[in-house]
Amino acid sequence: MSNKPTLGIFGFTGCAGCQLALLNCEDQLIDLFEAADIKVFYEAMSNNDDGAEVDIALVEGSINTDKQKEELFHIRKKAKTLVAFGSCASYGCVQAMAYGDGKWEERFRKVYGDVEFAVGKAFEAQPIHKFVKVDATIPGCSPATHQMLTAITKLLNGNLPVYTNAPVCLECKLHENECLLNKGILCLGPLTQGGCTAPCISHNTPCVGCWGIIEEANHSAEIELLIENGYKIEDIIRKFRIFGGSKISEQYTKLWRL
C-alpha cells in the first residue's frame, strides 16, 4: 500500500484549461505523479478509478447538466478535501456572464431548437459551491503555474492554500507598469483577485478580471472614475459581467439593477 496522498482530478463544463495548466507543468509533472497517488485524471490517463476515496479532489468546470450534478455529489462523498479548481468551478466564469438574468432557456432554445437531449438535462451554468461544500479554491482562468503548484503542494501536505487578499494592481505595480486606468483605459485590475502576476497589463492590455472579483472590491469608485473618463455605464457593467459570473450578479444586482 502506498502512503502517498491520493488525488482525483475531475472536469465539468469549461475549456479544460485548468487540467491543461497542470499538464503544462512540464518540469514538475513527473514529480507530481511521484508525490501523489493519482486515482482519477481522465485528461491524462486511462487507468482511472472512479470509485476510489481520495484525500484531495480538484474539481474543474461549472455544473450545468443533472448528470454532472450527480457526479459532483459522488465526488464530494469520496473526497476528504474538495477544491474548486479555477474560475468556472469557483464562480462560473464566461458561461455565467449572464447569470441569473432569467433568459437562459431562451438562449438554449436559440442555439438548439426544441431537441430533447439524452445526455443529461441542461440548466444554467452554476459554480460548484451551489451544490456541495467547497473546502478550498485555486483561482484563475486558467490557473498560473506558480500559484497552482504552491496550492497543490500545500494540499498534498495536509494544509489548505492561502492567498494574499490583494488585487491585480499590487502585482502590476511590482512590474512598474504604467497604470492603464490613469490613461483612461477600462482596466479591471483594482477589482480583481491578484495572483496572476499581471501578465496582461504588462503587455499593455487591460485586465479582464479572469481571476474573479476580489473581496471588498470597490466597484462604485471604479464606475465613477470611468464615467469621468467618458465611458457609458452599460459598457462598464458589460465588462464587469464577462468574467464576473455568479459573484457579480449576486453581490451587485441590487446596487445597479444589472
Added chain:
Amino acid sequence: MVEAKFPNNIRNYGDCKVKTIKVNHLARVEGDGGITVEFDGNELTKVNIDIFEGPRLIEALAIGKTAHEMNSITPRICAICTVSHKNASIRACERALSIEEPEKTYYSRNLMHLGEIIESHSLHVFALALPDFLGYPNVIEMVDKHKDVVIQALNLKKFGNRIMQIFNGKFIHGENAVAGGFGKFPSNEELHEIKEEAENLFEFTVAATDIVGGLEIPDYLEKETVFGCCNTADNQYIFWGDEIIFSDGTIIPSEEYKENLIERVVPHSYAKRSLYKGKPFSVTALARLNNIGEKLTGKAGEYFRKYKNERWTKNPFYNNLAQSIETIYCIEKIPELVEKLLGMEDIEMQKPQRTEGRGVGLVEAPRGLLVHDYTFKDEKITDCNIITPTAYNLDDLEKYIGIAAKNLNDNGEETDSIRFELEKIARSYDPCISCATHLVNVIKK
C-alpha cells in the same frame, strides 16, 4: 448516427441478444465524452459518440459584445485551442470591421499559431496517443523505459507553451493578441531565445517522427473518406486561409461554409453535427497533409514523401503521424519567421475602418478547420456562429467507430479489446470536447 444501415431507433428485444459496448468516459482526450455501440446478434444497431459536456451557449452570450471582448471570450471555448480561437476570432473581426494586418502583425500571429500547433501536437502524439501503441495507461508510466522520449517530448510541449506565453502573454488564454495587433511585441532577446530553442529541438522532432512512423497501424477500419481544410495561397503551407478545399477538388469561399457544410442537432450530444454533400468528412492534420501536403518543403516535405501512402486517405490512425510531420514543419519554420521579425520596427494598433459588416475567420486548429463567423452593427456583435473541428469530425469518427466495431466483432474479438480499440480510434482524432460543445449555428425562427 451515420448511415441508414446503423438505425438506432430499431430495437428488437425479442429473442435477439443485444450486446452493448460502452466507453463511459473517454480517457486521454480533452473534455467529457463517451462511446456507445450496440449489437443485435451480430448486427450493429447503434453507434453513438456521446457528448456529456454541458452546453455553454457562447454564441448566444456573444451578442452585444465588442471585437476585443470577443477576442477575450472565445478562446475560453477551449484551452488547448486557445490561440486558434484567438486567431479565428481576430480574423473574423478584422474582416468584418476592415482592420488592416501589417506584416509584423501577420508574422507574429503566424509564429504564435505555430506555438500552439507544437504544444498541442506534442501533447497529443506523445502523451495521449503513444501510450496506446506502446501499451501504457499514461505517459508518466512510460518514463521507466522511454525516459528520453518522454522528457524530450515534454520539452517540445514546453517550447510551444513558451512561444504562446511570449506572444500572447500567458500559456493559456493570453490577452496580448487582439484585432488590430498586439499590446506588446516580443523583444529581440525573446525572439533569439525562440529561434535557438527551435534549432535545439529539430533533431528530436525528426527522430520522434520516425518513432511514430514506425508504429504498426491497424487496418480493421479502412474506408475512403472526404478531407477538408483551409486552402492556402500560392505554395505556402500555413494554418489559415479564406477558402476551404476538399479532397474531391471542390474549393469554396469562406463565406459559403454554411451552405456547404450542413448542420444538425442529435439527441446524444450537445455538439452539433455537419455533413459535406450528405457525407461525413475529416478536418484533421491528416486532412491538411492529404489536401495540401505537397506544398511542404524541407525536412517536413521529405518526411511527408517518405511516409505518405495510399492508406492515408482511409485510415484515421495516420493522423498521429500527420501531426508529427507538421511538428517538423513548425520547428523548421520558426527560425525563418524569427529572422523576418528581427528586422521589423514595432507598430501601432490598427483601427477599424467601419462599424458594421460580416467577417468569417477560417483557421486550422491543431485538430482541424475552425470557423468563426461574426456580424457587427455599431461595433457590437449581432450574430455569431462558431464551428469547431471536433464538431466537424464527429460524424466521420462515428463512421469509423461503426466500421471497426463491426469488423472486430465479426472477427470474434472480446468486448474489452473492442472497447480499447474504439477508444484508440477516438483518440487518434485528437478530439476536443470542450470545443465541440459551444454550439454553433443559432437557429433563426
